[in-house]
Amino acid sequence: MYISAFDELASFCERASTSRILAVDTEFLREKTYYPKLCLIQIATHDESAAVDPLLIDDLSPLVELLTDKRITKIFHACSQDLEVILCALGVVPEPIFDTQLASAFLGLRQQVGYGALVEHYTGVHLPKADSLTDWSRRPLDEEQLSYAEDDVRYLPGIYDAMMTQLVAKNRLGWLKPEMDVLTDRSRIERVPEQAYLHLKRASSLTRRQLAVARELCAWRERRAAERNVPRKWVVSDEILLELSKRSPKTVERLRRIRGTEQLSAQDADAMVRAVRKGLAMGVDTIPAPKRRERNSAEAEGAIDLMNALLRIIADRSGVAPQLIATREDLVDLAQGNEGCRLGQGWRHELAGAPLERLLSGEIGLTVKEGRVEIL
DSSP states (O other): OEEOSHHHHHHHHHHHTTOSEEEEEEEEEOTTOSSOEEEEEEEEOSSOEEEEOTTTOSOOHHHHHHHTOTTSEEEESSOHHHHHHHHHHHSOOOOSEEEHHHHHTTTTSOTTOOHHHHHHHHHOOOOOOOOTTOOTTSSSOOHHHHHHHHHHHHTHHHHHHHHHHHHHHTTOHHHHHHHHHHHTOHHHHSOOGGGGGGGSTTGGGSOHHHHHHHHHHHHHHHHHHHHHTOOHHHHOOHHHHHHHHHHOOSSHHHHHTSTTGGGSOHHHHHHHHHHHHHHHTOOGGGSOOOOOOOOOOHHHHHHHHHHHHHHHHHHHHHTOOHHHHOOHHHHHHHHHTOTTOGGGSHHHIIIIIHHHHHHHHTSSOEEEETTEEEEO
16 A cells, blocks of 8 residues: 555554564665655555655654564665664664565575565565666655565565574574674764765775874764765765875865865865875874784695685585685684684584684595585
């Protein structure tokens, strides 16, 4: 059903509040804005599904109450963008949640399986390909658009039931929960200007002092983009920020010598110079350390390759996606005995960390039989 009035929304939410699960998806636009513009919210229980129009309903409080009801599990597929959109539009983070894409990686499917492939795997239904160019902000929405939108939630309740049965049978619910909790950590969803430099392209090429400048420049760009509600790159590109961080111009004149800064207003150019000076004035203890790893020796690389081979065997036998179990950095951390290594904790240690430690200590080895790598 299409819900475009408050009374309809309140009535639907009252019925949905008796359900133990709620499938959720969003349609939004953000190509020309800093903040995503929420255009449609699709929700479904086992009994009914609906497309809620936030552009036509001023008061979405019944939906906010439903999304924050801790008695109801909110089901998403690849939830990160949806959670950000909901937080920006409604000011809340839905919880508890169940992400079917994440759960699928524990159940023998690819780590980032698409929604269409997931629906086909569990229901046999082949969904039409998504139209990524649909302008969801235009009204009215036609029946085809609404049907397509509701397809994104109508199958999730049944898929959730099937996945829960499999997870219980494999005794993996305890593995999944901490991974789900990370997804709803508000600090990971909210945009913090002082942390924007962590996403700057090629920031690893900067020295520690240059990284301090980059932190201030990226924080300024984040605030400026939010103030104007435009994409970051419309304020200034990553390439220019990287060059500014390296050259650290202390005057507007020197800043203007860098190609690409000519489009900056006098006000923005002056603000960026102040950001550079602030970064240069940072005390050593407050300067972020660049994330770099020393190059491993040939012997160490050989050990990592063996660990990776064992990891693939473990992933194949367990049906858990190898990328979910460990990254190459995780393998290096374990080999080096680094504190806080992910493979030394929780389900990752139980599943892979312990056998990898036995490999490193020489208790087990690997061999090739009939073209396949096997454990000795």
